[in-house]
Amino acid sequence: MYKIFAKLLEENGVTPYQVSKATGVAQSSLSDWKNGKSKPKFEKMKKIADYFGVSVDYLMYGEEKNSQQELSSIYLSFAKDAQQNKIDPEDIRLAIETIKALRAKQQED
Template structure:
C-alpha cells in the first residue's frame, strides 16, 4: 500500500505532510506504515483515497476495481456493512481482548475486521442474487 501511496504523491506532486494536513492523519502514522509497523485502518484508507480521488482498492492494490465489482453492492448495503464493522471494531478495541491467552494485537483486530468485511460482502451479494425477483434482474 505504501508504494502506491508514494506513487500517488509523486504523480500529483504532493508531499505526505500535505496529505496529513488535509486528512487529519498524523505523519507518524505514515512512517509506521512505511516501516511496516502498522497497517492502515479502513477509515484512514478512505480519507487518503478520497484525497487522491481513487478507490480504496486502487490504494491497496494499484488496480482499479472492475465495473461489475465496484457496482456489486448498493450504497445502502455498503453503508450497512460499514456500520456493523464500525461497532464491531469499537467492541474489539476494548481493553482486555485476548487471543490464545495474549492481548489482541492491532494486526489481529485488523485481520478480523477485514475477514468480516469480505464475508459480509459475499453474503450480501449472494442474498441479492437469491432474493431479487426475476423481473428486476438484469441479464
C-alpha cells in the same frame, strides 16, 4: 501498499505532511505504514483514497476492483460506524426516509 501511496504523492506533487494535514491521518501513521510497522485501518485508507480521488482498492492493490465491492465496503464501514456509535436500525431508517423526503421536495422546487 505504500508504493502506491508514494506513486500518488509523486503524481500529485504533494508530500505526506500535506496529505496528513488534509486528511487528519497522523504523519506517524503514514511513517509506520511506510516502514512496515503497521497497516492503516480502512477509515484512514478511505480518507487517503478520497484525497487522491481513487478507490481504496486502488490504494491497496494498484487497480480498481468491482464497483459493487467498493460500495459494499463503504456500506460496511458505515454500518460499523453506526454500531460503534450506538445508532440503531430505526435511526438509520428514519435518516433514510428524511433524505428521501428532502430529495423529493428539492425535485418539486
